[in-house]
Amino acid sequence: MSALLELEDVNKDYRVGGFLDRSTLHAVKHVSFTLDAEKPEIFTVVGESGSGKTTTARMILGNETPTSGTLRFMGKGIAQVRTRKERLDFMSRVQPIFQNPFEAFNPLTTLDYYLFSTARRFLGLKDKAAVDAATDKALQHVGLSLAEVRGRYSHELSGGQLQRIAVARALIPGPKLIVADEPVSMVDASLRMSIVNLFRELRDTLGVSIIYITHDLSTAYYISDRVIIMHKGDVVEAGRAEEVLGNPTHEYSRALRSAVLPPDPVVASAIIREKLRAI
């Protein structure tokens, strides 16, 4: 088996506080996992705020360097990516999806600028027609077309559409891995499933692996192959999604699991009544 992404005992510490009460925050502690290059999958990192899930994502993208441990992408250390050429090469194979689609596009820039820039830089296309064709092809994968997007600004589209454009942009260089940090938390409920379904399709049709970072156990269960649950920097539970989320064993994952309200008034109101009695 050849590994797409390997994390080996990765740690990240931050110094916090001022002159007098300086201390060290262990944001990520001893995280190890491997993604297989031959078998694309949706790998989900579940955690609350402060669990270290976003720091982990940023290290995978090369935006943060680990305090200790190594991250390797296709056999090469991510920390060894230094020159601009190496960086561009790395970015053509690992692409991010950001949390808030309204923040991820500059409101004063047209959306196509991001798409065209990606096509020009990573595919080395010069010809306008070729850039258009590459962009349109990527947009087709997410159910849109260049005609719908050209010349538009972010405020003219919905959060769901913007997030799909962000996915299309990430697809242009033909990446092997997409790191999506809370990609649906700012997207409306009626549009959320279209993004989540899209991730499934990318895995199945394009063979892209996806690291899905979320606090939402329901969508995690819906799309993930494997899941790790993080709590204060530690991985407390890891395994197949059905097992980890369906039948958690660690104390924290059980608490997290039972904190999820089902979308069913009978069960949900019974849970609240139960809580009420306990108070």
Added chain:
Amino acid sequence: MFKILRDLLRYNIEFAIGFVLTLAIFLFALAHFWAPLPDNAIYLLPPDMPPSAQYWFGTTSRGQDVLWQMSSAIWNTMLFGLSVTILSRLLAVAVGMISGYLGGKWDEFLMTINDTMIALPNIPILLLVYFVMRDQMSWPVLALTAALLGWNYDARLIRSVTLSLRNREFTRHAVFAGMSVPQILVRQHLPYVMPVIFFTAMNNLIWAIGLEVTLSVLGFSDINRPTIGGMIYWANQHQAIIAGIWWWIAFPIIAVVLLFLGLFLLAISVNEYIDPRSRLSRMGA
């Protein structure tokens, strides 16, 4: 461009007033190219004439027409002020944005220079330059020196704006879209920095003109070239106020105040127009 001007004139009273004032003074200053007498000629007219039908703003003790002196003076002073402003804005934007975006060693290096220059006193430095240059001291040299002294605070301000933009998600997105640093700075960040540039430009212009007047009044500039400061210098030399030649001083000062007022109104209304929030509202966000 024409549509923007029309919208601004129609819907923004500040812009309309500022535009009319500035345009009027500009046309008045432009008229000096058609002046009947050269602006450095002296004693060609009867001196100390009060305002009259023949000499609208009177004549100076040096036998010059105040009207035509003013026309040249405003032109020269504006030329100086705008040169300083444009040069120093370019410096401030370049240093501020590069420092804020690149951070690290670049930031440290540029901000050390910046902070050192903030500590330097302006007037003594300019006097020093004047004494070193002596006869080679021309207004472009003075403008360049002033520009080099006038960008530091604004570079810091622009740096802080860029610093906050650097941490926005769209900047990270732009990096992963393969955009180069100049592309990110010009296409992504400059629209947010523009209002700062406009606003500080106004302050800088006032500072530059004030500097020119100060130096001229002290006699540390080319006094044969009419400027607002130069006019006050000569009026002072001839003790115009004691002699009751009030028109020699009053009219140039009124002109400068009107010019400032016009530019100020223009700056604030244009600022409101190019502000990202108001731009977005007009686009329908």
Added chain:
Amino acid sequence: MLAAVENKPASVEAKPVLRVEGLKAYYQMNYFGVRREVRAVDDVSLTIKRNEIYGIAGESSSGKSSLIKTIAGAITPPLRVVEGSVKFDFGGKELDVYAQRPAMKAARWKHLSYVMQGSMNVLNPVRKVKHAFHDFAFKHMGLSEGEFRARVESHLQRIGLDPRVLESYPHQLSGGMRQRLTIGLATVCEPEFIIADEPTTALDVLVQQDVLALIKGVQQRMGSSIIFVTHDMTVHAAIADRIGIVYAGRLVEEGPTLDVFQRPQHPYTAHLIASLPRIGDTRKRVALGGKPPNLADPPSGCRFHPRCPLAVDKCKSENPPLLARNTGRVACWRAGEVEAA
């Protein structure tokens, strides 16, 4: 089919505590000649009974926040009330929010209070928590300093907070505790009506249920009414007695929570509920096509028609009125046909 089913009055003896009639509130803006009118609240009528929790569900920029701001009388230009009225009934005395402003001001916090989304917006970070209680509630209670302090302490104890939190600064408390405090702050005067805007959205999952239970408990004990807004349908499922679904500035469906979840009448509601993922179920959920409408330029007729799987010609031209149906109300020309589709 649309025959009004007999609307069983929930309690004949009590008048509703809030009546909103034909309320229209628009954002009216003018930027350098670009005039825009955003119909954030468009002809909304609803009543809220005593002792009930009414949940308002809707997506971002559906106008749900504008609606509760307008109900609270807390709107600022460019948002303006164009038509309609908001009337409260506090202890048998009617209070028109937009006609009796001074009386409304006096009723704030005593009869009507708010729980806001970001607790840090309410609690001043550089002042101790006790000052917040003093600023908000003291003048409404008519008690002496000592009595007031005793009342606040016993109130905090009842909602499960140690009275010592009064002497701490907001940043020393966890997010869950701060949200408890804002609930305590909103309920210390035992108001008859509480408005809550996304009270659990910013909270960590683990404390969400506790905060919801707290809101429910306080409401039951005081017998007050709560109107709350959230986009999270599971929160509505957990504590709302009735739900109103807002789409593009209009109320499109309303009814008892259980009925809305089990027998949604409006296609939009039906979709919203069907698309909710649940643990233990990986069957493919179908997402709704299209995009939420732009309120500055809404579609003609029924505003949902461009995305609606059941739309017919009539939906494009005529706006369906909100009519009584089964146990609730619904605004749809094809109400109730959704299960067949």
